[in-house]
Amino acid sequence: MTIEPGVSPPRSPGRPRSRAADEAILVAALDLLIERGMSATSIEQIARRAGVTRATVYRRFPNLTDLLVHAIEWEYQDTDxxxxxxxxxxxxxxxxxxxxxxxxxxxxxxxxxxxxxxxxxxxxxxxxxxxxxxxxxxxxxxxxxxxxxxxxxxxxxxxxxxxxxxxxxxxxxxxxxxxxxxxxxxxxxxxxxxxxxxxxxxxxxxxxxxxxxxxxxx
Amino acid sequence: MTIEPGVSPPRSPGRPRSRAADEAILVAALDLLIERGMSATSIEQIARRAGVTRATVYRRFPNLTDLLVHAIEWEYQDTDxxxxxxxxxxxxxxxxxxxxxxxxxxxxxxxxxxxxxxxxxxxxxxxxxxxxxxxxxxxxxxxxxxxxxxxxxxxxxxxxxxxxxxxxxxxxxxxxxxxxxxxxxxxxxxxxxxxxxxxxxxxxxxxxxxxxxxxxxx
Missing domain, CATH: 1.10.357 (Tetracycline Repressor; domain 2)
Known part of the structure:
Protein backbone atom coordinates (compact mmCIF):
# COMPACT_ATOMS: atom_id res chain seq x y z
CA MET A 1 0.00 0.00 0.00
CA THR A 2 1.27 3.44 -0.85
CA ILE A 3 0.43 6.24 1.54
CA GLU A 4 0.10 9.41 -0.49
CA PRO A 5 1.61 12.61 0.86
CA GLY A 6 -0.74 15.18 2.27
CA VAL A 7 -3.91 14.61 4.16
CA SER A 8 -6.61 14.65 1.51
CA PRO A 9 -7.77 12.18 -1.09
CA PRO A 10 -7.39 13.22 -4.73
CA ARG A 11 -9.96 15.80 -5.63
CA SER A 12 -10.61 18.41 -8.29
CA PRO A 13 -10.67 22.00 -7.13
CA GLY A 14 -13.97 23.82 -7.29
CA ARG A 15 -16.25 20.82 -6.88
CA PRO A 16 -17.88 21.42 -3.52
CA ARG A 17 -20.35 18.55 -3.83
CA SER A 18 -17.46 16.18 -4.37
CA ARG A 19 -15.61 17.57 -1.35
CA ALA A 20 -18.73 17.06 0.72
CA ALA A 21 -18.81 13.41 -0.34
CA ASP A 22 -15.10 13.03 0.50
CA GLU A 23 -15.71 14.37 3.98
CA ALA A 24 -18.86 12.33 4.55
CA ILE A 25 -16.93 9.17 3.65
CA LEU A 26 -13.99 9.99 5.93
CA VAL A 27 -16.30 10.85 8.85
CA ALA A 28 -18.34 7.69 8.34
CA ALA A 29 -15.21 5.53 8.26
CA LEU A 30 -13.81 6.99 11.49
CA ASP A 31 -17.16 6.89 13.27
CA LEU A 32 -17.66 3.23 12.38
CA LEU A 33 -14.14 2.31 13.45
CA ILE A 34 -14.56 4.16 16.76
CA GLU A 35 -18.04 2.84 17.54
CA ARG A 36 -17.90 -0.71 16.26
CA GLY A 37 -14.29 -1.65 15.51
CA MET A 38 -12.62 -3.07 12.44
CA SER A 39 -14.85 -6.13 12.25
CA ALA A 40 -17.87 -3.91 11.52
CA THR A 41 -16.05 -1.43 9.31
CA SER A 42 -16.38 -2.32 5.63
CA ILE A 43 -16.57 -0.25 2.45
CA GLU A 44 -20.23 -1.23 2.22
CA GLN A 45 -21.05 -0.08 5.77
CA ILE A 46 -19.10 3.14 5.27
CA ALA A 47 -20.91 3.92 2.00
CA ARG A 48 -24.27 3.28 3.63
CA ARG A 49 -23.52 5.55 6.58
CA ALA A 50 -22.10 8.28 4.34
CA GLY A 51 -25.16 8.10 2.09
CA VAL A 52 -23.18 7.36 -1.07
CA THR A 53 -22.80 4.33 -3.31
CA ARG A 54 -19.95 1.85 -3.01
CA ALA A 55 -18.80 2.99 -6.45
CA THR A 56 -18.47 6.56 -5.12
CA VAL A 57 -16.20 5.27 -2.36
CA TYR A 58 -14.10 3.12 -4.69
CA ARG A 59 -13.61 6.03 -7.11
CA ARG A 60 -11.78 7.81 -4.30
CA PHE A 61 -10.12 5.01 -2.36
CA PRO A 62 -8.82 1.76 -3.86
CA ASN A 63 -9.42 -0.23 -0.68
CA LEU A 64 -10.45 -0.09 2.97
CA THR A 65 -6.93 0.33 4.34
CA ASP A 66 -6.25 3.29 2.06
CA LEU A 67 -9.55 4.87 3.09
CA LEU A 68 -8.82 4.46 6.81
CA VAL A 69 -5.30 5.82 6.43
CA HIS A 70 -6.74 8.94 4.77
CA ALA A 71 -9.40 9.21 7.47
CA ILE A 72 -6.78 9.18 10.23
CA GLU A 73 -4.65 11.77 8.41
CA TRP A 74 -7.76 13.89 7.99
CA GLU A 75 -8.66 13.55 11.70
CA TYR A 76 -5.23 14.82 12.75
CA GLN A 77 -4.69 17.35 9.95
CA ASP A 78 -4.71 20.25 12.41
CA THR A 79 -1.63 18.92 14.21
CA ASP A 80 0.96 21.64 13.67
CA MET B 1 -23.22 -14.04 31.37
CA THR B 2 -22.29 -16.01 34.44
CA ILE B 3 -18.64 -16.85 34.97
CA GLU B 4 -18.50 -20.17 36.72
CA PRO B 5 -16.00 -20.65 39.50
CA GLY B 6 -12.94 -22.70 38.74
CA VAL B 7 -11.09 -22.93 35.47
CA SER B 8 -12.72 -25.80 33.63
CA PRO B 9 -15.96 -26.23 31.77
CA PRO B 10 -18.46 -28.70 33.18
CA ARG B 11 -17.29 -32.26 32.67
CA SER B 12 -17.93 -35.74 33.99
CA PRO B 13 -15.05 -37.43 35.75
CA GLY B 14 -13.47 -40.41 34.02
CA ARG B 15 -14.32 -39.44 30.46
CA PRO B 16 -10.89 -38.82 28.95
CA ARG B 17 -12.18 -38.49 25.38
CA SER B 18 -14.46 -35.72 26.53
CA ARG B 19 -11.65 -33.96 28.34
CA ALA B 20 -9.55 -34.15 25.20
CA ALA B 21 -12.35 -32.46 23.27
CA ASP B 22 -12.67 -29.77 25.97
CA GLU B 23 -8.99 -29.01 25.71
CA ALA B 24 -8.94 -29.07 21.91
CA ILE B 25 -11.77 -26.52 21.87
CA LEU B 26 -10.10 -24.21 24.39
CA VAL B 27 -6.75 -24.36 22.56
CA ALA B 28 -8.41 -23.73 19.21
CA ALA B 29 -10.29 -20.72 20.60
CA LEU B 30 -7.19 -19.11 22.07
CA ASP B 31 -5.05 -19.85 19.01
CA LEU B 32 -7.62 -18.27 16.70
CA LEU B 33 -7.98 -15.22 18.92
CA ILE B 34 -4.20 -14.78 19.11
CA GLU B 35 -3.51 -15.36 15.43
CA ARG B 36 -6.47 -13.72 13.74
CA GLY B 37 -8.34 -11.61 16.29
CA MET B 38 -11.98 -11.52 17.32
CA SER B 39 -13.30 -10.84 13.82
CA ALA B 40 -12.06 -14.28 12.69
CA THR B 41 -12.95 -16.13 15.87
CA SER B 42 -16.36 -17.76 15.65
CA ILE B 43 -17.82 -20.95 17.12
CA GLU B 44 -17.76 -22.40 13.60
CA GLN B 45 -14.06 -21.62 13.05
CA ILE B 46 -13.18 -22.90 16.52
CA ALA B 47 -15.06 -26.18 15.94
CA ARG B 48 -13.34 -26.66 12.59
CA ARG B 49 -9.88 -26.07 14.04
CA ALA B 50 -10.56 -28.31 17.05
CA GLY B 51 -11.83 -31.07 14.77
CA VAL B 52 -15.26 -31.30 16.43
CA THR B 53 -18.78 -30.39 15.38
CA ARG B 54 -20.46 -27.13 16.31
CA ALA B 55 -22.92 -29.15 18.38
CA THR B 56 -20.00 -30.52 20.43
CA VAL B 57 -18.90 -26.97 21.17
CA TYR B 58 -22.42 -25.76 22.05
CA ARG B 59 -22.96 -28.70 24.41
CA ARG B 60 -20.10 -27.30 26.50
CA PHE B 61 -20.37 -23.55 26.02
CA PRO B 62 -23.60 -21.62 25.49
CA ASN B 63 -21.92 -18.89 23.45
CA LEU B 64 -18.64 -17.51 22.14
CA THR B 65 -18.03 -15.15 25.06
CA ASP B 66 -18.48 -17.95 27.58
CA LEU B 67 -16.08 -20.14 25.61
CA LEU B 68 -13.41 -17.43 25.44
CA VAL B 69 -13.75 -16.65 29.13
CA HIS B 70 -13.15 -20.32 29.92
CA ALA B 71 -10.23 -20.42 27.49
CA ILE B 72 -8.54 -17.47 29.22
CA GLU B 73 -9.10 -19.01 32.67
CA TRP B 74 -7.65 -22.24 31.35
CA GLU B 75 -4.60 -20.45 29.89
CA TYR B 76 -3.79 -18.87 33.26
CA GLN B 77 -4.86 -21.76 35.50
CA ASP B 78 -1.28 -22.25 36.73
CA THR B 79 -1.18 -18.77 38.26
CA ASP B 80 -0.74 -19.44 41.97
Whole structure:
Protein backbone atom coordinates (compact mmCIF):
# COMPACT_ATOMS: atom_id res chain seq x y z
CA MET A 1 0.00 0.00 0.00
CA THR A 2 1.27 3.44 -0.85
CA ILE A 3 0.43 6.24 1.54
CA GLU A 4 0.10 9.41 -0.49
CA PRO A 5 1.61 12.61 0.86
CA GLY A 6 -0.74 15.18 2.27
CA VAL A 7 -3.91 14.61 4.16
CA SER A 8 -6.61 14.65 1.51
CA PRO A 9 -7.77 12.18 -1.09
CA PRO A 10 -7.39 13.22 -4.73
CA ARG A 11 -9.96 15.80 -5.63
CA SER A 12 -10.61 18.41 -8.29
CA PRO A 13 -10.67 22.00 -7.13
CA GLY A 14 -13.97 23.82 -7.29
CA ARG A 15 -16.25 20.82 -6.88
CA PRO A 16 -17.88 21.42 -3.52
CA ARG A 17 -20.35 18.55 -3.83
CA SER A 18 -17.46 16.18 -4.37
CA ARG A 19 -15.61 17.57 -1.35
CA ALA A 20 -18.73 17.06 0.72
CA ALA A 21 -18.81 13.41 -0.34
CA ASP A 22 -15.10 13.03 0.50
CA GLU A 23 -15.71 14.37 3.98
CA ALA A 24 -18.86 12.33 4.55
CA ILE A 25 -16.93 9.17 3.65
CA LEU A 26 -13.99 9.99 5.93
CA VAL A 27 -16.30 10.85 8.85
CA ALA A 28 -18.34 7.69 8.34
CA ALA A 29 -15.21 5.53 8.26
CA LEU A 30 -13.81 6.99 11.49
CA ASP A 31 -17.16 6.89 13.27
CA LEU A 32 -17.66 3.23 12.38
CA LEU A 33 -14.14 2.31 13.45
CA ILE A 34 -14.56 4.16 16.76
CA GLU A 35 -18.04 2.84 17.54
CA ARG A 36 -17.90 -0.71 16.26
CA GLY A 37 -14.29 -1.65 15.51
CA MET A 38 -12.62 -3.07 12.44
CA SER A 39 -14.85 -6.13 12.25
CA ALA A 40 -17.87 -3.91 11.52
CA THR A 41 -16.05 -1.43 9.31
CA SER A 42 -16.38 -2.32 5.63
CA ILE A 43 -16.57 -0.25 2.45
CA GLU A 44 -20.23 -1.23 2.22
CA GLN A 45 -21.05 -0.08 5.77
CA ILE A 46 -19.10 3.14 5.27
CA ALA A 47 -20.91 3.92 2.00
CA ARG A 48 -24.27 3.28 3.63
CA ARG A 49 -23.52 5.55 6.58
CA ALA A 50 -22.10 8.28 4.34
CA GLY A 51 -25.16 8.10 2.09
CA VAL A 52 -23.18 7.36 -1.07
CA THR A 53 -22.80 4.33 -3.31
CA ARG A 54 -19.95 1.85 -3.01
CA ALA A 55 -18.80 2.99 -6.45
CA THR A 56 -18.47 6.56 -5.12
CA VAL A 57 -16.20 5.27 -2.36
CA TYR A 58 -14.10 3.12 -4.69
CA ARG A 59 -13.61 6.03 -7.11
CA ARG A 60 -11.78 7.81 -4.30
CA PHE A 61 -10.12 5.01 -2.36
CA PRO A 62 -8.82 1.76 -3.86
CA ASN A 63 -9.42 -0.23 -0.68
CA LEU A 64 -10.45 -0.09 2.97
CA THR A 65 -6.93 0.33 4.34
CA ASP A 66 -6.25 3.29 2.06
CA LEU A 67 -9.55 4.87 3.09
CA LEU A 68 -8.82 4.46 6.81
CA VAL A 69 -5.30 5.82 6.43
CA HIS A 70 -6.74 8.94 4.77
CA ALA A 71 -9.40 9.21 7.47
CA ILE A 72 -6.78 9.18 10.23
CA GLU A 73 -4.65 11.77 8.41
CA TRP A 74 -7.76 13.89 7.99
CA GLU A 75 -8.66 13.55 11.70
CA TYR A 76 -5.23 14.82 12.75
CA GLN A 77 -4.69 17.35 9.95
CA ASP A 78 -4.71 20.25 12.41
CA THR A 79 -1.63 18.92 14.21
CA ASP A 80 0.96 21.64 13.67
CA UNK A 81 4.41 20.39 14.73
CA UNK A 82 5.79 23.93 14.86
CA UNK A 83 3.07 25.02 17.30
CA UNK A 84 3.48 22.00 19.61
CA UNK A 85 5.43 23.39 22.51
CA UNK A 86 4.79 23.98 26.20
CA UNK A 87 6.57 26.43 28.50
CA UNK A 88 6.84 23.88 31.31
CA UNK A 89 5.76 20.46 32.60
CA UNK A 90 2.49 21.64 34.23
CA UNK A 91 1.35 23.20 30.93
CA UNK A 92 2.24 20.04 29.04
CA UNK A 93 0.38 17.86 31.52
CA UNK A 94 -2.69 20.10 31.38
CA UNK A 95 -2.76 19.92 27.59
CA UNK A 96 -2.25 16.14 27.55
CA UNK A 97 -4.93 15.61 30.18
CA UNK A 98 -7.32 17.70 28.09
CA UNK A 99 -6.73 15.45 25.08
CA UNK A 100 -7.06 12.29 27.17
CA UNK A 101 -10.37 13.47 28.58
CA UNK A 102 -12.11 13.42 25.18
CA UNK A 103 -14.09 10.16 24.96
CA UNK A 104 -14.03 10.05 21.15
CA UNK A 105 -10.30 10.53 21.03
CA UNK A 106 -9.79 7.85 23.72
CA UNK A 107 -11.80 5.31 21.78
CA UNK A 108 -10.06 6.13 18.51
CA UNK A 109 -6.60 5.71 20.01
CA UNK A 110 -7.66 2.42 21.66
CA UNK A 111 -8.96 1.21 18.30
CA UNK A 112 -5.67 2.11 16.60
CA UNK A 113 -3.67 0.21 19.23
CA UNK A 114 -6.19 -2.63 19.03
CA UNK A 115 -5.60 -3.11 15.29
CA UNK A 116 -1.80 -3.15 15.49
CA UNK A 117 -1.55 -6.89 14.81
CA UNK A 118 -3.92 -6.91 11.85
CA UNK A 119 -3.52 -3.48 10.26
CA UNK A 120 -0.34 -1.83 11.57
CA UNK A 121 -0.68 0.90 8.92
CA UNK A 122 -3.33 2.60 11.06
CA UNK A 123 -1.20 3.09 14.16
CA UNK A 124 1.71 4.01 11.89
CA UNK A 125 -0.39 6.73 10.26
CA UNK A 126 -1.50 8.05 13.65
CA UNK A 127 2.11 8.22 14.71
CA UNK A 128 3.27 10.01 11.57
CA UNK A 129 0.38 12.49 11.57
CA UNK A 130 0.28 13.21 15.30
CA UNK A 131 2.02 11.01 17.88
CA UNK A 132 5.60 11.51 16.76
CA UNK A 133 5.24 15.30 16.81
CA UNK A 134 3.78 15.22 20.30
CA UNK A 135 6.47 12.78 21.45
CA UNK A 136 9.14 15.16 20.19
CA UNK A 137 7.55 18.12 21.99
CA UNK A 138 7.23 16.08 25.21
CA UNK A 139 10.93 15.16 25.10
CA UNK A 140 11.85 18.81 24.53
CA UNK A 141 9.78 19.89 27.53
CA UNK A 142 11.36 17.21 29.74
CA UNK A 143 14.83 18.15 28.51
CA UNK A 144 14.27 21.80 29.45
CA UNK A 145 12.83 20.81 32.84
CA UNK A 146 15.98 18.85 33.56
CA UNK A 147 18.18 21.74 32.41
CA UNK A 148 16.39 24.14 34.75
CA UNK A 149 16.56 21.75 37.70
CA UNK A 150 12.86 20.81 37.80
CA UNK A 151 13.79 17.19 37.13
CA UNK A 152 16.74 15.38 38.75
CA UNK A 153 20.05 15.41 36.85
CA UNK A 154 19.88 11.63 36.23
CA UNK A 155 16.56 12.01 34.36
CA UNK A 156 16.53 10.66 30.83
CA UNK A 157 13.94 12.54 28.70
CA UNK A 158 13.64 9.65 26.23
CA UNK A 159 12.87 7.09 28.94
CA UNK A 160 10.58 9.54 30.74
CA UNK A 161 8.63 10.12 27.55
CA UNK A 162 8.09 6.36 27.28
CA UNK A 163 6.97 6.32 30.93
CA UNK A 164 4.43 9.07 30.30
CA UNK A 165 3.17 7.46 27.09
CA UNK A 166 2.85 4.17 28.98
CA UNK A 167 0.93 5.94 31.73
CA UNK A 168 -1.41 7.35 29.06
CA UNK A 169 -1.95 3.86 27.60
CA UNK A 170 -2.60 2.52 31.09
CA UNK A 171 -5.14 5.28 31.62
CA UNK A 172 -6.87 4.48 28.33
CA UNK A 173 -7.18 0.83 29.32
CA UNK A 174 -7.98 1.07 33.02
CA UNK A 175 -9.93 4.29 33.64
CA UNK A 176 -13.43 5.19 32.48
CA UNK A 177 -13.86 7.44 29.45
CA UNK A 178 -15.82 9.84 31.64
CA UNK A 179 -12.74 10.73 33.71
CA UNK A 180 -12.43 14.50 33.97
CA UNK A 181 -9.38 16.38 32.73
CA UNK A 182 -8.43 17.55 36.23
CA UNK A 183 -8.32 13.95 37.47
CA UNK A 184 -6.15 12.91 34.54
CA UNK A 185 -3.90 15.87 35.31
CA UNK A 186 -3.60 14.65 38.91
CA UNK A 187 -2.79 11.16 37.60
CA UNK A 188 0.07 12.46 35.43
CA UNK A 189 1.38 14.62 38.27
CA UNK A 190 1.35 11.59 40.59
CA UNK A 191 3.46 9.74 38.03
CA UNK A 192 5.81 12.72 37.62
CA UNK A 193 6.18 12.98 41.38
CA UNK A 194 7.63 9.46 41.33
CA UNK A 195 10.39 10.62 38.99
CA UNK A 196 11.32 13.52 41.22
CA UNK A 197 9.22 16.34 39.81
CA UNK A 198 8.15 18.54 42.75
CA UNK A 199 4.38 18.24 43.05
CA UNK A 200 2.04 19.66 45.63
CA UNK A 201 -0.37 16.85 46.49
CA UNK A 202 -3.50 17.60 44.45
CA UNK A 203 -6.65 18.40 46.34
CA UNK A 204 -8.73 16.47 43.82
CA UNK A 205 -9.72 12.87 44.53
CA UNK A 206 -7.02 10.23 44.58
CA UNK A 207 -6.22 9.21 40.99
CA UNK A 208 -7.14 5.54 41.31
CA UNK A 209 -8.95 3.48 38.70
CA UNK A 210 -12.60 3.01 39.51
CA UNK A 211 -13.87 -0.46 40.28
CA UNK A 212 -15.63 -0.66 36.93
CA UNK A 213 -12.46 -0.51 34.88
CA UNK A 214 -9.98 -1.59 37.47
CA UNK A 215 -10.12 -4.97 35.75
CA UNK A 216 -7.82 -3.67 33.06
CA UNK A 217 -4.87 -3.17 35.36
CA UNK A 218 -2.15 -5.70 35.83
CA MET B 1 -23.22 -14.04 31.37
CA THR B 2 -22.29 -16.01 34.44
CA ILE B 3 -18.64 -16.85 34.97
CA GLU B 4 -18.50 -20.17 36.72
CA PRO B 5 -16.00 -20.65 39.50
CA GLY B 6 -12.94 -22.70 38.74
CA VAL B 7 -11.09 -22.93 35.47
CA SER B 8 -12.72 -25.80 33.63
CA PRO B 9 -15.96 -26.23 31.77
CA PRO B 10 -18.46 -28.70 33.18
CA ARG B 11 -17.29 -32.26 32.67
CA SER B 12 -17.93 -35.74 33.99
CA PRO B 13 -15.05 -37.43 35.75
CA GLY B 14 -13.47 -40.41 34.02
CA ARG B 15 -14.32 -39.44 30.46
CA PRO B 16 -10.89 -38.82 28.95
CA ARG B 17 -12.18 -38.49 25.38
CA SER B 18 -14.46 -35.72 26.53
CA ARG B 19 -11.65 -33.96 28.34
CA ALA B 20 -9.55 -34.15 25.20
CA ALA B 21 -12.35 -32.46 23.27
CA ASP B 22 -12.67 -29.77 25.97
CA GLU B 23 -8.99 -29.01 25.71
CA ALA B 24 -8.94 -29.07 21.91
CA ILE B 25 -11.77 -26.52 21.87
CA LEU B 26 -10.10 -24.21 24.39
CA VAL B 27 -6.75 -24.36 22.56
CA ALA B 28 -8.41 -23.73 19.21
CA ALA B 29 -10.29 -20.72 20.60
CA LEU B 30 -7.19 -19.11 22.07
CA ASP B 31 -5.05 -19.85 19.01
CA LEU B 32 -7.62 -18.27 16.70
CA LEU B 33 -7.98 -15.22 18.92
CA ILE B 34 -4.20 -14.78 19.11
CA GLU B 35 -3.51 -15.36 15.43
CA ARG B 36 -6.47 -13.72 13.74
CA GLY B 37 -8.34 -11.61 16.29
CA MET B 38 -11.98 -11.52 17.32
CA SER B 39 -13.30 -10.84 13.82
CA ALA B 40 -12.06 -14.28 12.69
CA THR B 41 -12.95 -16.13 15.87
CA SER B 42 -16.36 -17.76 15.65
CA ILE B 43 -17.82 -20.95 17.12
CA GLU B 44 -17.76 -22.40 13.60
CA GLN B 45 -14.06 -21.62 13.05
CA ILE B 46 -13.18 -22.90 16.52
CA ALA B 47 -15.06 -26.18 15.94
CA ARG B 48 -13.34 -26.66 12.59
CA ARG B 49 -9.88 -26.07 14.04
CA ALA B 50 -10.56 -28.31 17.05
CA GLY B 51 -11.83 -31.07 14.77
CA VAL B 52 -15.26 -31.30 16.43
CA THR B 53 -18.78 -30.39 15.38
CA ARG B 54 -20.46 -27.13 16.31
CA ALA B 55 -22.92 -29.15 18.38
CA THR B 56 -20.00 -30.52 20.43
CA VAL B 57 -18.90 -26.97 21.17
CA TYR B 58 -22.42 -25.76 22.05
CA ARG B 59 -22.96 -28.70 24.41
CA ARG B 60 -20.10 -27.30 26.50
CA PHE B 61 -20.37 -23.55 26.02
CA PRO B 62 -23.60 -21.62 25.49
CA ASN B 63 -21.92 -18.89 23.45
CA LEU B 64 -18.64 -17.51 22.14
CA THR B 65 -18.03 -15.15 25.06
CA ASP B 66 -18.48 -17.95 27.58
CA LEU B 67 -16.08 -20.14 25.61
CA LEU B 68 -13.41 -17.43 25.44
CA VAL B 69 -13.75 -16.65 29.13
CA HIS B 70 -13.15 -20.32 29.92
CA ALA B 71 -10.23 -20.42 27.49
CA ILE B 72 -8.54 -17.47 29.22
CA GLU B 73 -9.10 -19.01 32.67
CA TRP B 74 -7.65 -22.24 31.35
CA GLU B 75 -4.60 -20.45 29.89
CA TYR B 76 -3.79 -18.87 33.26
CA GLN B 77 -4.86 -21.76 35.50
CA ASP B 78 -1.28 -22.25 36.73
CA THR B 79 -1.18 -18.77 38.26
CA ASP B 80 -0.74 -19.44 41.97
CA UNK B 81 -1.28 -16.23 43.95
CA UNK B 82 0.41 -17.69 47.02
CA UNK B 83 3.56 -18.48 45.03
CA UNK B 84 3.75 -15.04 43.38
CA UNK B 85 6.47 -13.30 45.31
CA UNK B 86 9.94 -11.98 44.57
CA UNK B 87 12.75 -11.33 47.05
CA UNK B 88 13.64 -7.99 45.45
CA UNK B 89 13.11 -5.67 42.49
CA UNK B 90 15.76 -7.24 40.22
CA UNK B 91 14.13 -10.69 40.63
CA UNK B 92 10.71 -9.23 39.89
CA UNK B 93 11.99 -7.45 36.80
CA UNK B 94 13.73 -10.59 35.53
CA UNK B 95 10.54 -12.61 35.93
CA UNK B 96 8.37 -9.95 34.26
CA UNK B 97 10.83 -9.58 31.39
CA UNK B 98 10.74 -13.34 30.88
CA UNK B 99 6.95 -13.26 30.57
CA UNK B 100 7.04 -10.24 28.25
CA UNK B 101 9.54 -11.97 25.97
CA UNK B 102 7.10 -14.76 25.01
CA UNK B 103 5.61 -13.83 21.61
CA UNK B 104 2.42 -15.85 22.16
CA UNK B 105 1.78 -14.24 25.52
CA UNK B 106 2.46 -10.77 24.06
CA UNK B 107 -0.05 -11.27 21.27
CA UNK B 108 -2.67 -12.69 23.63
CA UNK B 109 -2.41 -9.75 26.02
CA UNK B 110 -2.56 -7.29 23.09
CA UNK B 111 -5.69 -9.06 21.84
CA UNK B 112 -7.31 -8.82 25.28
CA UNK B 113 -6.60 -5.10 25.50
CA UNK B 114 -7.73 -4.73 21.87
CA UNK B 115 -11.18 -6.18 22.64
CA UNK B 116 -11.83 -4.02 25.70
CA UNK B 117 -14.44 -1.86 23.93
CA UNK B 118 -16.37 -4.76 22.41
CA UNK B 119 -15.94 -7.62 24.86
CA UNK B 120 -14.67 -6.26 28.20
CA UNK B 121 -15.33 -9.67 29.81
CA UNK B 122 -12.10 -10.97 28.27
CA UNK B 123 -9.75 -8.44 29.85
CA UNK B 124 -11.73 -8.73 33.06
CA UNK B 125 -11.17 -12.50 33.08
CA UNK B 126 -7.45 -12.06 32.41
CA UNK B 127 -7.27 -9.65 35.31
CA UNK B 128 -9.14 -11.93 37.72
CA UNK B 129 -7.20 -15.04 36.72
CA UNK B 130 -3.75 -13.51 36.50
CA UNK B 131 -3.17 -9.75 36.34
CA UNK B 132 -4.58 -8.76 39.72
CA UNK B 133 -2.47 -11.39 41.51
CA UNK B 134 0.67 -10.15 39.77
CA UNK B 135 -0.25 -6.53 40.46
CA UNK B 136 -0.60 -7.34 44.13
CA UNK B 137 2.78 -9.08 44.21
CA UNK B 138 4.41 -6.16 42.35
CA UNK B 139 3.04 -3.66 44.88
CA UNK B 140 4.32 -5.83 47.75
CA UNK B 141 7.78 -5.97 46.22
CA UNK B 142 7.85 -2.19 45.71
CA UNK B 143 6.60 -1.63 49.25
CA UNK B 144 9.43 -3.76 50.66
CA UNK B 145 11.99 -2.00 48.44
CA UNK B 146 10.87 1.33 49.84
CA UNK B 147 10.98 0.01 53.43
CA UNK B 148 14.58 -1.18 52.93
CA UNK B 149 15.67 2.08 51.30
CA UNK B 150 16.04 0.77 47.76
CA UNK B 151 13.37 3.21 46.61
CA UNK B 152 13.12 6.83 47.79
CA UNK B 153 10.85 7.54 50.79
CA UNK B 154 8.38 9.53 48.63
CA UNK B 155 7.77 6.48 46.40
CA UNK B 156 4.15 5.37 46.16
CA UNK B 157 3.95 1.61 45.39
CA UNK B 158 0.46 1.93 43.90
CA UNK B 159 1.48 4.66 41.45
CA UNK B 160 4.75 2.88 40.68
CA UNK B 161 2.87 -0.30 39.86
CA UNK B 162 0.76 1.68 37.37
CA UNK B 163 3.96 3.12 35.90
CA UNK B 164 5.46 -0.35 35.43
CA UNK B 165 2.22 -1.76 33.97
CA UNK B 166 2.10 1.22 31.61
CA UNK B 167 5.71 0.58 30.62
CA UNK B 168 4.77 -3.04 29.88
CA UNK B 169 1.83 -1.88 27.71
CA UNK B 170 4.12 0.57 25.94
CA UNK B 171 6.57 -2.27 25.29
CA UNK B 172 3.81 -4.50 23.92
CA UNK B 173 2.76 -1.77 21.49
CA UNK B 174 6.09 -0.30 20.44
CA UNK B 175 8.70 -3.04 20.52
CA UNK B 176 8.99 -6.13 18.32
CA UNK B 177 7.80 -9.48 19.65
CA UNK B 178 11.29 -10.85 19.05
CA UNK B 179 12.81 -8.63 21.78
CA UNK B 180 14.95 -10.76 24.09
CA UNK B 181 14.27 -11.01 27.81
CA UNK B 182 17.58 -9.34 28.71
CA UNK B 183 16.65 -6.27 26.64
CA UNK B 184 13.23 -6.07 28.27
CA UNK B 185 14.96 -6.34 31.65
CA UNK B 186 17.19 -3.40 30.69
CA UNK B 187 14.09 -1.47 29.60
CA UNK B 188 12.40 -1.99 32.99
CA UNK B 189 15.59 -1.11 34.84
CA UNK B 190 15.89 2.11 32.79
CA UNK B 191 12.35 3.00 33.88
CA UNK B 192 13.09 2.11 37.51
CA UNK B 193 16.25 4.23 37.41
CA UNK B 194 14.02 7.23 36.66
CA UNK B 195 12.12 6.65 39.90
CA UNK B 196 15.31 6.51 41.94
CA UNK B 197 16.11 2.81 41.99
CA UNK B 198 19.90 2.46 41.89
CA UNK B 199 20.79 0.79 38.61
CA UNK B 200 24.17 -0.01 37.12
CA UNK B 201 23.90 1.00 33.48
CA UNK B 202 23.27 -2.26 31.61
CA UNK B 203 25.94 -3.43 29.21
CA UNK B 204 23.28 -4.66 26.77
CA UNK B 205 22.17 -2.44 23.87
CA UNK B 206 20.20 0.69 24.64
CA UNK B 207 16.54 -0.27 25.20
CA UNK B 208 15.08 1.83 22.40
CA UNK B 209 12.22 0.75 20.16
CA UNK B 210 13.40 -0.42 16.77
CA UNK B 211 12.46 1.56 13.70
CA UNK B 212 9.96 -1.11 12.66
CA UNK B 213 7.68 -0.65 15.66
CA UNK B 214 8.71 2.79 16.72
CA UNK B 215 5.57 3.92 14.95
CA UNK B 216 3.54 2.84 17.93
CA UNK B 217 5.05 5.35 20.30
CA UNK B 218 3.54 8.67 21.05
Missing amino acids: PAALSWPDIPSMVRDWAGQLSEPRSRRLVRRLYGTVDDLPELLHTYHSAHGSHRGHAVRNTLERARATGQLPPHSDPETLQLVLSGAALQHLAAYPDTTEAKDIEAYFLAVLHQVGFPVTPPSSPSPRPTASRRSAQQ | PAALSWPDIPSMVRDWAGQLSEPRSRRLVRRLYGTVDDLPELLHTYHSAHGSHRGHAVRNTLERARATGQLPPHSDPETLQLVLSGAALQHLAAYPDTTEAKDIEAYFLAVLHQVGFPVTPPSSPSPRPTASRRSAQQ
